[in-house]
Amino acid sequence: xxxxxxxxxxxxxxxxxxxxxxFGIAIAEVGIFWPLAPxxxxxxxxxxxxxxxxxxxxxxxxxxxxxxxxxxxxxxAVGAALFSYSGGAFAVNSVAESTRSAGSVGLRGVSxxxxxxxxxxxxxxxxxxxxANADARY
Amino acid sequence: xxxEGQIALTVLMGVLLLGVAVWLTRLEDWRSYTPLAxxxxxxxxxxxxxxxxxxxxxxxxxxxxxxDIGILYGTYAVIAFAWGGLAAFLMRTELVTAxxxxxxxxxxxxxxxxxxxxxxxxxFGTPILAAFANYFVPLFIDANDMAFPRxxxxxxxxxxxxxxxxxxxxxxxxxxxxxxxxxxxxxxxYPPLSAEQTNPANDLMLLGLHLTGVSATMGAINFxxxxxxxRGENVGxxxxxxxxxxxxxxxxxxxxxxxxxxxxxxxxxFDRNFGTTFFAAExxxxxxxxxxxxxxxxxxVYILVLPPMGIISYVLPRFAGRKxxxxxxxxxxxxxxxxxxxxxxxxxxxxxxxxxxxxxSFMAVSLAIAIPSAVKTFNWITTMWNGKIRLTTPMLFCxxxxxxxxxxxxxxxxxxxxxxxxxxHDTYYVVGHFHYIVMGAIAFAxxxxxxxxxxxxxxxxxxxxLAKWHFWLSMIGTNLTFFAMxxxxxxxxxxxxxxxSGLTVxxxxxxxxxxxxxxxxxxxxxxxxxxxxxNMVNSYYDGPRVETGDPWNLQEDGMRGREWLxxxxxxxxxxxxxxxDEEEALTDGGEVETxxx
Numbered sequence: 001x002x003x004x005x006x007x008x009x010x011x012x013x014x015x016x017x018x019x020x021x022x023f024g025i026a027i028a029e030v031g032i033f034w035p036l037a038p039x040x041x042x043x044x045x046x047x048x049x050x051x052x053x054x055x056x057x058x059x060x061x062x063x064x065x066x067x068x069x070x071x072x073x074x075x076x077a078v079g080a081a082l083f084s085y086s087g088g089a090f091a092v093n094s095v096a097e098s099t100r101s102a103g104s105v106g107l108r109g110v111s112x113x114x115x116x117x118x119x120x121x122x123x124x125x126x127x128x129x130x131x132a133n134a135d136a137r138y
Numbered sequence: 139x140x141x142e143g144q145i146a147l148t149v150l151m152g153v154l155l156l157g158v159a160v161w162l163t164r165l166e167d168w169r170s171y172t173p174l175a176x177x178x179x180x181x182x183x184x185x186x187x188x189x190x191x192x193x194x195x196x197x198x199x200x201x202x203x204x205x206d207i208g209i210l211y212g213t214y215a216v217i218a219f220a221w222g223g224l225a226a227f228l229m230r231t232e233l234v235t236a237x238x239x240x241x242x243x244x245x246x247x248x249x250x251x252x253x254x255x256x257x258x259x260x261x262f263g264t265p266i267l268a269a270f271a272n273y274f275v276p277l278f279i280d281a282n283d284m285a286f287p288r289x290x291x292x293x294x295x296x297x298x299x300x301x302x303x304x305x306x307x308x309x310x311x312x313x314x315x316x317x318x319x320x321x322x323x324x325x326x327x328y329p330p331l332s333a334e335q336t337n338p339a340n341d342l343m344l345l346g347l348h349l350t351g352v353s354a355t356m357g358a359i360n361f362x363x364x365x366x367x368x369r370g371e372n373v374g375x376x377x378x379x380x381x382x383x384x385x386x387x388x389x390x391x392x393x394x395x396x397x398x399x400x401x402x403x404x405x406x407x408f409d410r411n412f413g414t415t416f417f418a419a420e421x422x423x424x425x426x427x428x429x430x431x432x433x434x435x436x437x438x439v440y441i442l443v444l445p446p447m448g449i450i451s452y453v454l455p456r457f458a459g460r461k462x463x464x465x466x467x468x469x470x471x472x473x474x475x476x477x478x479x480x481x482x483x484x485x486x487x488x489x490x491x492x493x494x495x496x497x498x499s500f501m502a503v504s505l506a507i508a509i510p511s512a513v514k515t516f517n518w519i520t521t522m523w524n525g526k527i528r529l530t531t532p533m534l535f536c537x538x539x540x541x542x543x544x545x546x547x548x549x550x551x552x553x554x555x556x557x558x559x560x561x562x563h564d565t566y567y568v569v570g571h572f573h574y575i576v577m578g579a580i581a582f583a584x585x586x587x588x589x590x591x592x593x594x595x596x597x598x599x600x601x602x603x604l605a606k607w608h609f610w611l612s613m614i615g616t617n618l619t620f621f622a623m624x625x626x627x628x629x630x631x632x633x634x635x636x637x638x639s640g641l642t643v644x645x646x647x648x649x650x651x652x653x654x655x656x657x658x659x660x661x662x663x664x665x666x667x668x669x670x671x672x673n674m675v676n677s678y679y680d681g682p683r684v685e686t687g688d689p690w691n692l693q694e695d696g697m698r699g700r701e702w703l704x705x706x707x708x709x710x711x712x713x714x715x716x717x718x719d720e721e722e723a724l725t726d727g728g729e730v731e732t733x734x735x
Contacts, residue, residue: 014197014200014201016200018288021292022295027299029345030303030345033341034338034341036147038147038150038151038152042151042152042154053162092141092144
């Protein structure tokens with residue numbers, strides 16, 4: 001019924017990013033908490049990718065790629081810090097096993113860093129190997 | 139074993155991300171992106187941006203329109219209401235007999251109890267209010283939309299994953315050995331119980347709760363920004379409507395309360411999983427949790443009740459044919475409740491052995507908060523006094539609200555007194571008291587609002603007779619169920635028990651009878667709500683169309699609100715531009731015309 005013109009129907013009213021940001025937060029949260037590396041990586045990628053997409057959509061940045069690279073670097077830094085905090089341990093646990101072993105902390109660090117690395121690769125590919133918009137068009 | 143799981147999960151995540159990417163490329167024209175002017179999201183017409191909403195389900199996934207998001211919140215809340223309601227119904231059915239007979243075991247009862255509480259407060263209560271606030275606050279204050287439409291959408295979309303996590307134990311139990319069932323640590327999550335239960339469903343519930351808290355906080359920031367900065371030229375503080383006032387106050391409370399809950403939840407999560415001792419006896423102590431939790435928990439009560447009071451203050455005068463009596467004082471009392479609500483938390487802890495001097499001061503503030511609540515109640519009654527009362531369904535729910543709120547409120551005043559609380563603490567009296575408020579008042583106000591604005595958001599009329607059935611079944615059911623609980627409390631019956639076959643002292647027969655009475659009330663409530671859902675859904679498709687901008691005939695009393703003027707404009711523009719709405723215009727020709735009520 002709301003397809004009719006009305007008071008608030010005069011500007012852009014759809015954006016794909018909010019839903020993906022929310023799902024990204026939720027997936028990343030579970031993935032990092034229970035060290036389920038694939039969910040952590042996928043969730044974080046979905047989160048930062050959509051954040052960049054939304055910031056680009058609203059015109060706060062002209063090109064999405066530098067920001068995506070920035071998020072990637074931040075994630076690598078956080079992940080590396082967590083990994084070194086764990087003393088370089090690394091283990092794949094099942095859900096029933098302890099979430100606090102050094103190995104699982106290391107796994108969290110690695111998965112956050114991997115998502116950051118993938119974001120950086122994405123930013124580079126986006127900037128240099130695609131035509132998906134270098135400049136915003138006004 | 140663990141490795142295989144991770145590989146499977148990797149493939150699953152990869153497919154999901156790929157799917158999202160494909161979806162995005164289909165949805166978004168990457169090359170022709172046109173940022174809105176000025177970096178603002180409420181830009182003017184730029185001539186470049188998409189003006190139409192996408193069709194079908196995609197519209198709902200991608201919408202940032204406050205009305206659409208309001209409807210999403212509402213739909214979500216109704217689903218949560220059904221889940222929480224059915225959990226309650228199962229518990230009530232179990233309590234017909236003294237032994238466990240219906241449910242597989244007492245742990246299932248505990249899990250249902252936990253799920254019912256959390257669901258009704260966080261997944262139904264807060265979202266249904268956000269539904270009203272999203273849809274109507276921008277209309278009331280003459281704003282184009284919320285201040286941050288995209289954040290508004292993010293806040294909503296955090297809720298479905300939140301709900302899945304809160305309920306995860308029920309879904310995962312059949313598939314994972316480690317998960318022994320739904321989380322069973324009660325909605326208050328008191329340690330040491332909550333810190334020691336090993337069921338991973340508890341962790342998932344905490345994560346889910348955290349998400350809903352983030353969502354509520356985002357929404358609150360948005361409402362505050364909207365009401366402060368997006369008001370239209372003719373809307374000043376002096377003529378801001380009562381509902382927006384309550385939403386503003388509620389948002390302020392959320393802003394102070396929910397981040398605290400989020401922090402406390404993280405601390406509990408760390409206690410459970412990472413060996414911290416925030417709430418361990420050798421660390422911060424278990425009472426620390428109670429302080430933190432109730433510093434959030436009591437304002438949460440007012441977070442839930444203020445906007446419903448706003449709805450009542452808004453709707454009730456329309457059908458009394460008089461302006462709200464003492465408007466200013468209703469606003470002042472709202473603000474007073476907001477401030478006082480942060481000074482009463484320890485009344486939940488009178489029996490924990492805290493310092494008697496502290497206890498006395500919390501008793502004083504708890505009793506004092508009855509004053510602004512009574513101011514509102516007397517104002518509603520005075521508004522109706524000598525008024526031209528029309529007993530439409532929304533009005534019936536308003537009157538039901540006032541009636542139930544008085545019983546719930548007065549029982550609360552008794553509980554605020556330390557000597558009484560020492561006797562009644564942890565009995566069904568408490569359960570009866572707060573259900574009079576949450577079901578008898580908050581849910582009733584929700585129904586009042588849903589019926590009052592049905593012609594607007596559905597564009598059609600609901601079925602009057604069914605609505606009346608819904609009201610009377612709800613009103614009788616509520617009083618039967620929850621008054622029986624108050625009596626159970628007087629009999630000294632303890633809350634949260636799945637069985638009472640071990641009861642050998644006290645009026646056992648009376649207690650059994652009261653439990654059965656409460657369950658009979660629950661049956662009435664269930665039937666009433668089924669009628670309601672049927673009415674809402676069926677009328678949405680088949681109800682007679684609303685064709686006037688004043689469907690409640692409020693104009694003659696000078697009571698038509700700003701939202702109905704907007705609705706009238708929308709009806710007019712629909713007719714004026716029906717070139718763009720051809721399908722509607724064609725099929726409409728043969729349809730039955732509406733009557734006015």
